[in-house]
Amino acid sequence: MSREIAILNGTVFDPTNRIFGERMDIFVKDGKIVGSASSKAQRIDASGKVVMPGGVDIHSHIAGSKVNSGRLLRPEDHRKDVEVKTPTTHSGVGYSIPSTYTTGYRYAKMGYTTVFEPATPPLKTRHTHEELDSTPIIDKGCFPLFGNNWFVMEYLRDGKVEECATYVAWMLKALKGYAIKIVDPGGVEVWGWGKFLRHLDEKVTHFNVTPREIIRGLCKVNRLLNLPHPIHVHTNNLGNPGNYTTTIETMDTVRDMANGSKPIVHITHVQFTGFSGSSWLNLGSGAPEIAEYVNKHGHVSVDLGQIIFGDTTTMTADGPFQYFLHMLTDNKWVNMDVEVETGSGIVPFQYKRSNYVNAIQWGIGLELALLIKDPWRVFMTTDHPNGGPFTYYPRVIAWLMSRKARERTLSKINRTARRRLTLPSIDREYTLEEIATITRAAPARSLGLKNKGHFGLGADADIAVYDINPSDMDVLRRKPAKLRRAFGQACYTIKNGAVVVRDGKILKSPFGRTFYVESQTKPEIESNLLRSIETRFRDYYTVGIENYQINESYLRYPAKVRCEAEI
Amino acid sequence: MPKIQVTLLTGRSLGQGRAKEQGKLSELYLESVACCEVQHEDLQNIGLEYGNNIRVTSNHGSVVVKVVAPTQPLPRGVVFMPYSIWATQILGSDTEGTGMPTYKCIPCTVEPAIDEKIMSIEELTKKFPRKRSRS
Amino acid sequence: MGLEESTFRDVVCTVCGCCCDHLEVTVKEDTVVKVKNACAMSTSKLLNYMNERIMKPMIRRRGRLSGCSYRDAVDAAAKILLKSRSPLLYGWSLTSCEAVEVGVELAEEVGGFIDNTTSTCHGPTILGVHEIGESSSTLGEVRHRADLIIYWGCNPIHAHPLHMSRYTLLSKGRFRKSRSERTLIVVDVRRTDTAKMADMFIQVEPNKDYELISALRAAVRGDEIEQDEVGGVPTDLIEEVAEMLISCDFGALFFGLGLTMSPGKSENVDAALSLVRDLNSKTKFVIIPMRGHFNVNGANNVMTWMTGYPYAIDFTRGFPYYNPGETSAVDLLARGECDSALIVASDPVSNFPYKATCNLTSIPLITIDPHITPTVLCSDVVFPSALVGIETSGTVYRMDGVPLVARKLVEPPRNIRSDIEILRDILRRYRNLKRLGR
Numbered sequence A: 001m002s003r004e005i006a007i008l009n010g011t012v013f014d015p016t017n018r019i020f021g022e023r024m025d026i027f028v029k030d031g032k033i034v035g036s037a038s039s040k041a042q043r044i045d046a047s048g049k050v051v052m053p054g055g056v057d058i059h060s061h062i063a064g065s066k067v068n069s070g071r072l073l074r075p076e077d078h079r080k081d082v083e084v085k086t087p088t089t090h091s092g093v094g095y096s097i098p099s100t101y102t103t104g105y106r107y108a109k110m111g112y113t114t115v116f117e118p119a120t121p122p123l124k125t126r127h128t129h130e131e132l133d134s135t136p137i138i139d140k141g142c143f144p145l146f147g148n149n150w151f152v153m154e155y156l157r158d159g160k161v162e163e164c165a166t167y168v169a170w171m172l173k174a175l176k177g178y179a180i181k182i183v184d185p186g187g188v189e190v191w192g193w194g195k196f197l198r199h200l201d202e203k204v205t206h207f208n209v210t211p212r213e214i215i216r217g218l219c220k221v222n223r224l225l226n227l228p229h230p231i232h233v234h235t236n237n238l239g240n241p242g243n244y245t246t247t248i249e250t251m252d253t254v255r256d257m258a259n260g261s262k263p264i265v266h267i268t269h270v271q272f273t274g275f276s277g278s279s280w281l282n283l284g285s286g287a288p289e290i291a292e293y294v295n296k297h298g299h300v301s302v303d304l305g306q307i308i309f310g311d312t313t314t315m316t317a318d319g320p321f322q323y324f325l326h327m328l329t330d331n332k333w334v335n336m337d338v339e340v341e342t343g344s345g346i347v348p349f350q351y352k353r354s355n356y357v358n359a360i361q362w363g364i365g366l367e368l369a370l371l372i373k374d375p376w377r378v379f380m381t382t383d384h385p386n387g388g389p390f391t392y393y394p395r396v397i398a399w400l401m402s403r404k405a406r407e408r409t410l411s412k413i414n415r416t417a418r419r420r421l422t423l424p425s426i427d428r429e430y431t432l433e434e435i436a437t438i439t440r441a442a443p444a445r446s447l448g449l450k451n452k453g454h455f456g457l458g459a460d461a462d463i464a465v466y467d468i469n470p471s472d473m474d475v476l477r478r479k480p481a482k483l484r485r486a487f488g489q490a491c492y493t494i495k496n497g498a499v500v501v502r503d504g505k506i507l508k509s510p511f512g513r514t515f516y517v518e519s520q521t522k523p524e525i526e527s528n529l530l531r532s533i534e535t536r537f538r539d540y541y542t543v544g545i546e547n548y549q550i551n552e553s554y555l556r557y558p559a560k561v562r563c564e565a566e567i
Numbered sequence B: 001m002p003k004i005q006v007t008l009l010t011g012r013s014l015g016q017g018r019a020k021e022q023g024k025l026s027e028l029y030l031e032s033v034a035c036c037e038v039q040h041e042d043l044q045n046i047g048l049e050y051g052n053n054i055r056v057t058s059n060h061g062s063v064v065v066k067v068v069a070p071t072q073p074l075p076r077g078v079v080f081m082p083y084s085i086w087a088t089q090i091l092g093s094d095t096e097g098t099g100m101p102t103y104k105c106i107p108c109t110v111e112p113a114i115d116e117k118i119m120s121i122e123e124l125t126k127k128f129p130r131k132r133s134r135s
Numbered sequence C: 001m002g003l004e005e006s007t008f009r010d011v012v013c014t015v016c017g018c019c020c021d022h023l024e025v026t027v028k029e030d031t032v033v034k035v036k037n038a039c040a041m042s043t044s045k046l047l048n049y050m051n052e053r054i055m056k057p058m059i060r061r062r063g064r065l066s067g068c069s070y071r072d073a074v075d076a077a078a079k080i081l082l083k084s085r086s087p088l089l090y091g092w093s094l095t096s097c098e099a100v101e102v103g104v105e106l107a108e109e110v111g112g113f114i115d116n117t118t119s120t121c122h123g124p125t126i127l128g129v130h131e132i133g134e135s136s137s138t139l140g141e142v143r144h145r146a147d148l149i150i151y152w153g154c155n156p157i158h159a160h161p162l163h164m165s166r167y168t169l170l171s172k173g174r175f176r177k178s179r180s181e182r183t184l185i186v187v188d189v190r191r192t193d194t195a196k197m198a199d200m201f202i203q204v205e206p207n208k209d210y211e212l213i214s215a216l217r218a219a220v221r222g223d224e225i226e227q228d229e230v231g232g233v234p235t236d237l238i239e240e241v242a243e244m245l246i247s248c249d250f251g252a253l254f255f256g257l258g259l260t261m262s263p264g265k266s267e268n269v270d271a272a273l274s275l276v277r278d279l280n281s282k283t284k285f286v287i288i289p290m291r292g293h294f295n296v297n298g299a300n301n302v303m304t305w306m307t308g309y310p311y312a313i314d315f316t317r318g319f320p321y322y323n324p325g326e327t328s329a330v331d332l333l334a335r336g337e338c339d340s341a342l343i344v345a346s347d348p349v350s351n352f353p354y355k356a357t358c359n360l361t362s363i364p365l366i367t368i369d370p371h372i373t374p375t376v377l378c379s380d381v382v383f384p385s386a387l388v389g390i391e392t393s394g395t396v397y398r399m400d401g402v403p404l405v406a407r408k409l410v411e412p413p414r415n416i417r418s419d420i421e422i423l424r425d426i427l428r429r430y431r432n433l434k435r436l437g438r
């Protein structure tokens, strides 16, 4: 098998390198992008096709204890969508919570090659890695949860930011995690008592610290450690009418720490925290206000959490929100609180076009994508599976690229919602280069993955070829179904220099790498910290510190990303 | 022959848990699991003493084990056997569509079997049907 | 691992679902010589694991098991699987997650059934969760917060000896420092040793758990109970208990086979899950099943992430299909649907009802186990294996889903392999034979 590939005559979109739809060749050797190839290279004719870097998903719940509890909860979800074993693939089940193999295959078929699991309870992160290692093809990583961690809250209460940073650095290393995830800061600890927390300045019971202090503290920690990705925040008040103000307040609370034009806070699935109004009856879209803030402030990025009409399974670390959703729908409900750290909840959910609230939610996501001007700071996600399964990405792309596609759906949604949304008046249609930005270049940059999301020399040879002729764009915009099909079934997906998908079929399924971060703090600071937490560890946890840490050898293909801590 | 109607529970016991780890062919294992706990008054009703052998019979089978004093008090009419190959001789295979056989609350009778022998593990495994074909 | 005495700290116990990880095990000359911090069950295992070991692979020839080479055993096992149309792969709860992963791959490859011991312990619990969900937490949450603890139909003193001291009643948590800050209620059909520790013991009549839980749910809702007693428990007492449940700050209900194994089965569990769910509108309440074997939860987890389903999986159609009661081991055997079986680290001949066992012993049977068991005695091919957490390492999942690595402490006896190696070799041989069309 040749280790060289030449992709000839494609129309290339590589926004990072300012290549916007040029006819050119891309060469691959030994898993990397190179400048030329020998005559022995496998030749792929991409004329009349679009070539993009492999897709990068910054936020998709694909692995770990909560995802698996979701699978366990919903045999009915699997029965309607099965994958039969083939000579090149394992069998599995799909729909909203696919089994691990199926997850890898389905991402690859859409031309996605990198996916991050955005919420791992530290104590159960070993489980997350087991599932990630069972997910073929894609590269991956996971974000441990810190926003309700007792150690973090105590350090920040006592104003010990440097100790907190040392602790976080140790945790990321011990867990093989990639970024700091914050979910409903303080709120999940309070939910440990079955109570709710509503304001950024409300004290967390027993801990005498506020959500605002937690967010600011961890933002400082992030900077002290020079982590590649900013703090990844699921705000307080998710799912409550009027919560868009919490979103803006959360973004604004770290504004003074801004550092040039680089975002220092990422607000995730911002659709779910983009509600205006004061009740379910007068709920509206807070997207224009949020977009305005984002347009004016370079220190934030967001991802959409776009909803898809239909059945799905909601699952977040936001235990209190999931309980609320259970009470709202009366659907079955799983709750899992995790000692010292976090919680989680799962509720099956159906988004209905005719439902006023759901229709507004659908509009909020798209409005955000269309009103935020800089595609480098808004990433496409459905917060899989919360807004809908990731397999619906082609549909989201079609909505963004085609006004016609939006109008079609608009004509079928709840009438009152349609009247109250700004969406019908927005003309913008995403270009292919903007799609390439929000689905690969921008998330890769936000994650600090230097070799992902672009075709610069030496970049990872993760490539998607789609059956789209850019000169036909006007036609395609009028035929969104074709666009959907093209993005749903890549002609070729190349992962790490190997052709893994051809014409939407899996050819082979090697396993990808797991990225994790090591921000080395000064050795004496680290050993002091270890001494101080060791004594508390058995008091806090029901496992010992030795058994808590995950060795690098536990991962199939670990990929360490180093950064320099300032402490 | 005196015979009483009882409700049979099967379950784990500390003795069984510990003895299992010693090995299933060990004397200790046989001692701690080839038995049935019967409450004192129930036992008197059939005129037996602890240490005698009894026959426990359900709709699905019958087995001889030693009768022993409850390690934890039992209500009248309830008997207890530790999980083991002796207990399973009298369990039914119907799971009522749940996958789970009924291991607890099984209607049974208990009667004296003083002169009968308790089968050993080897004897019990030989009792199972032989294979139709062997490699 | 030489002649010196060495002590391992923070050792994970591989007996029950508590997966205690604070054991101290001293090893000398590849033998465990001392065990600290463990309960009686655990100590017994660690000091006696060499009893009744199988030392060689065996094949049945002319009705008798006799020693054979490892290669021959692998070959024989692969041929049995190749010849059969619907093999059953059963066991999996006393081995590592890594081994279960290979097991699922093998089951898929041979197009058979794979089931773990869940189907005969907490299967009804899982069926209940499919219907209701569950409000749960890790054990540490209970240790830190719970002021009310209920053991229902379970007897941790005997089956999970350190559960109370490490995680519940007797543990020291951040917000609950001592026994006096917690209340214990035990519900059982008999006054167990666990019941003797309770602040309140409720003796329920056999087979009346469902009625009692339903009455409690009604009382929690504030509904009037018309009868004077339910399941042998006076209504006044039921109302008193309901009041205790509502007024605690953090309650935790642990339940065991007393609910899952009695008639009613998943309905009993449904009721318990619903009770706890309902209670969350009044206070904080969690429910945790007392999983028995040290990695039964891991087996469920691996099967779920690989196939979508936790046990009783049917690969005969080329994709995972799940219908406990139809695709679960006892049912398959009782209906005589399997034409061979591979048993890993389990002893169904001792544990399955008589008729199911009869069908199991009359089909070609392959067993992988460290010890001689009745199932081994009935087998046609036998592989001795290394013990997880003593002679080989592997991932295990505690009853609350906390994953831990059970480490290797000593070398296994000569030529004894891990479950993973054995399963991989069978799988490889199977694929080769299939390719060769034999």
Ligand code: SF4
Pocket: C013, C014, C015, C016, C017, C018, C019, C020, C037, C038, C039, C040, C041, C042, C160, C161, C162, C163
């Ligand atoms: S309680 Fe269970 S896990 Fe803990 S030491 Fe005893 S047997 Fe092992």
Ligand SMILES: [Zn+2]
Pocket: A059, A061, A118, A119, A268, A269, A316, A383, A386
């Ligand atoms: Zn999310």
